[in-house]
Amino acid sequence: MNKNNSSKITAAVLLILLFGLVIFLEQVIRPTDEWAMLLSCLRMGSVYALVAVSMNLLNGFTGLFSLGQAGFMLIGAYTYAIFSIPLDLKDSVYTFYDYSVKISFPEVLGNVFGGFGMITGVLVSIILAGIITAMAAFLIGLPVLRLRSDYLAIATLGFAEIIRAVFLWGRLGPVTNGSNPLRRFTRTSDFTMDVGNTTLTLGTTTIMIIAAACIFVIILLVNSSYGRVFKAIREDEIAAEAMGINLYKHKQLSFCISSFFTGVGGALLAIFMGTVMASNFMAAMTYEFLLIIVLGGIGSISGSVVGAMLFVFASQWWLRWLDSGIITLFGTRYILPNTIFRSGFRLVVFSVIIMCVVLFFRRGLMGDKELPYYWNKLKSRIMARKPKAGESNG
Amino acid sequence: MAENVLRLEDVTMQFGGVVAVNGFSMEVNKNEIVALIGPNGAGKTTAFNCITSVYEPTNGRILLNNEVIAENHPQGKMKDLYKGENKGKYTKVVKFTPDRITRRGIARTFQNIRLFKALTVFDNVMIAKHMRAKQNIFTATFRLNAKEEKRMQEETMVLLKEQNLDLYKDHIASSLPYGLQRRLEIARALATEPSLLLLDEPAAGMNPQETQELADFIKQIREQYRITILLIEHHMDLVMQISERVYVLDFGKLISSGTPDEVQNDQKVIDAYLGVVEDAED
Numbered sequence: 001m002n003k004n005n006s007s008k009i010t011a012a013v014l015l016i017l018l019f020g021l022v023i024f025l026e027q028v029i030r031p032t033d034e035w036a037m038l039l040s041c042l043r044m045g046s047v048y049a050l051v052a053v054s055m056n057l058l059n060g061f062t063g064l065f066s067l068g069q070a071g072f073m074l075i076g077a078y079t080y081a082i083f084s085i086p087l088d089l090k091d092s093v094y095t096f097y098d099y100s101v102k103i104s105f106p107e108v109l110g111n112v113f114g115g116f117g118m119i120t121g122v123l124v125s126i127i128l129a130g131i132i133t134a135m136a137a138f139l140i141g142l143p144v145l146r147l148r149s150d151y152l153a154i155a156t157l158g159f160a161e162i163i164r165a166v167f168l169w170g171r172l173g174p175v176t177n178g179s180n181p182l183r184r185f186t187r188t189s190d191f192t193m194d195v196g197n198t199t200l201t202l203g204t205t206t207i208m209i210i211a212a213a214c215i216f217v218i219i220l221l222v223n224s225s226y227g228r229v230f231k232a233i234r235e236d237e238i239a240a241e242a243m244g245i246n247l248y249k250h251k252q253l254s255f256c257i258s259s260f261f262t263g264v265g266g267a268l269l270a271i272f273m274g275t276v277m278a279s280n281f282m283a284a285m286t287y288e289f290l291l292i293i294v295l296g297g298i299g300s301i302s303g304s305v306v307g308a309m310l311f312v313f314a315s316q317w318w319l320r321w322l323d324s325g326i327i328t329l330f331g332t333r334y335i336l337p338n339t340i341f342r343s344g345f346r347l348v349v350f351s352v353i354i355m356c357v358v359l360f361f362r363r364g365l366m367g368d369k370e371l372p373y374y375w376n377k378l379k380s381r382i383m384a385r386k387p388k389a390g391e392s393n394g
Numbered sequence: 395m396a397e398n399v400l401r402l403e404d405v406t407m408q409f410g411g412v413v414a415v416n417g418f419s420m421e422v423n424k425n426e427i428v429a430l431i432g433p434n435g436a437g438k439t440t441a442f443n444c445i446t447s448v449y450e451p452t453n454g455r456i457l458l459n460n461e462v463i464a465e466n467h468p469q470g471k472m473k474d475l476y477k478g479e480n481k482g483k484y485t486k487v488v489k490f491t492p493d494r495i496t497r498r499g500i501a502r503t504f505q506n507i508r509l510f511k512a513l514t515v516f517d518n519v520m521i522a523k524h525m526r527a528k529q530n531i532f533t534a535t536f537r538l539n540a541k542e543e544k545r546m547q548e549e550t551m552v553l554l555k556e557q558n559l560d561l562y563k564d565h566i567a568s569s570l571p572y573g574l575q576r577r578l579e580i581a582r583a584l585a586t587e588p589s590l591l592l593l594d595e596p597a598a599g600m601n602p603q604e605t606q607e608l609a610d611f612i613k614q615i616r617e618q619y620r621i622t623i624l625l626i627e628h629h630m631d632l633v634m635q636i637s638e639r640v641y642v643l644d645f646g647k648l649i650s651s652g653t654p655d656e657v658q659n660d661q662k663v664i665d666a667y668l669g670v671v672e673d674a675e676d
Binding site: 217224229238240241242244245246247257368 | 511526527534535
């Protein structure tokens with residue numbers, strides 16, 4: 001028990017240090033720096049991590065092969081955007097329609113409580129995004145969750161496409177702005193705090209903290225009695241039912257909770273991107289998350305987080321030079337031949353890397369184990385290599 | 395007068411044109427061990443699946459503690475196809491799902507072991523405790539159910555200790571030897587706090603010594619948990635040793651019932667098991 005507590009404290013301290021570092025970096029790095037990419041990747045990575053973890057809750061822990069993530073993120077992103085555009089800016093966004101949602105939570109609360117109220121308003125919008133996504137998931141789940149495996153995947157994929165089509169529908173223009181993008185809502189650069197004479201920029205930190213809090217809740221859920229039941233459904237539906245578990249109810253629970261967090265992820269994506277457009281939420285987006293959870297390990301939460309970070313950093317930053325053909329190593333700038341180093345080459349290399357990972361790590365980078373497991377394994381291996389004084393190797 | 399725990403009345407199960415169970419009636423009294431035997435394909439497991447609502451019987455009625463848990467009559471396409479007996483005797487339709495049957499106190503094991511393979515022994519039993527726990531997803535996630543969770547864990551430990559599985563508590567279920575997997579499956583079924591336990595071929599794949607241990611084990615859990623047991627079995631020595639009454643099915647029909655001795659000497663049962671020499675008169 002004591003050992004358990006001490007490892008929890010270690011984890012908490014590490015997390016606080018990490019966030020401290022992020023806050024520090026955010027003050028130091030200017031948007032024009034080359035290192036600004038680091039912050040951008042951290043933001044995108046944490047959003048992707050959250051969505052991947054919530055997808056893992058469904059696909060890895062409950063064993064429901066669902067491919068509706070892009071659709072649910074779209075609902076989350078739109079809900080957040082619609083409820084966060086300040087009223088006086090709405091006319092400039094809804095150029096072809098009379099906007100019908102006449103409230104903006106960050107603005108309303110921000111006017112009353114200042115900067116703190118703005119953050120609260122953003123949180124309200126984000127939670128609303130999650131709730132509306134969960135409600136949509138509930139309705140979709142009514143017919144869809146009676147299907148199994150591949151059929152479920154096909155049906156959810158279809159519903160995701162339907163959601164996209166509905167949001168592009170002109171008749172809903174007063175709410176969704178039709179096929180035009182939503183802009184000018186509260187975004188990353190708006191999260192600032194005045195301390196004395198200096199202004200702290202906290203956009204990256206805010207996104208990371210919200211994502212981390214959501215992932216923490218999912219970890220709690222997975223380790224609770226309900227998490228065990230989800231795993232039981234994954235292992236054997238018939239046996240689970242014989243143990244008195246209402247399959248439909250628990251599948252629906254898992255589906256709605258996963259969608260809630262996917263919706264929150266969509267809202268965070270909106271904050272990060274600054275504009276929301278339904279046509280961006282294609283099925284290809286879902287495959288990115290599927291790729292992440294397969295790479296990280298199906299049924300491993302830390303695997304999904306690591307997978308998401310690696311995916312985002314590699315595809316957005318580390319492999320950029322393959323496209324541009326320009327690489328800076330130790331201060332020297334090299335220009336590579338543009339016969340192969342041209343746009344698109346990055347994706348080729350990326351696919352090769354993924355194939356290698358799949359070939360050599362059959363069950364993903366982490367399997368279905370979590371980080372502490374590997375940490376303990378590493379520790380015991382180091383212990384074994386260095387026998388204590390007085391002990392013989394007999 | 396013995397109290398009925400389970401009563402089947404004219405239960406018929408027809409799949410397309412095949413009548414798997416035909417007009418089967420049986421009674422199981424409180425605290426009894428009753429065996430259901432029959433050659434392969436006689437419809438024993440189908441009868442089990444009807445009792446646990448995995449299948450919905452085509453015709454007939456099933457009562458648990460004098461309360462109807464399944465009732466049906468041929469309808470729709472089955473109306474013309476129906477080949478069984480007692481057509482028109484039952485008019486109501488009562489349907490349950492397997493989880494609700496378990497909630498009402500029938501627990502079962504499976505012919506081919508169905509454990510949650512990748513989970514630990516401890517978790518396997520904890521999952522069975524979930525059904526009766528007083529909690530919801532919110533309290534469970536935010537650990538507001540600590541008392542309930544602790545109670546579940548303690549009860550699980552007690553149960554594992556009683557079944558001599560406590561040493562294997564952190565083992566992955568699929569890594570256990572076969573006999574222990576059977577035992578774990580029974581422990582898991584007991585964790586749902588049943589009043590009636592259905593065992594589907596508990597001795598399948600066991601050697602004579604293991605079978606003997608199982609016989610003692612079954613008797614012991616009956617005494618300990620004061621439950622009623624209905625089992626399907628092929629090992630005749632086990633059946634004859636522990637069961638108080640035996641029902642014999644053949645081609646879906648009840649051909650004999652009574653005490654083990656009566657059934658053993660019934661010519662129909664011997665014929666069903668050994669086959670009848672058709673041209674004996676020549």
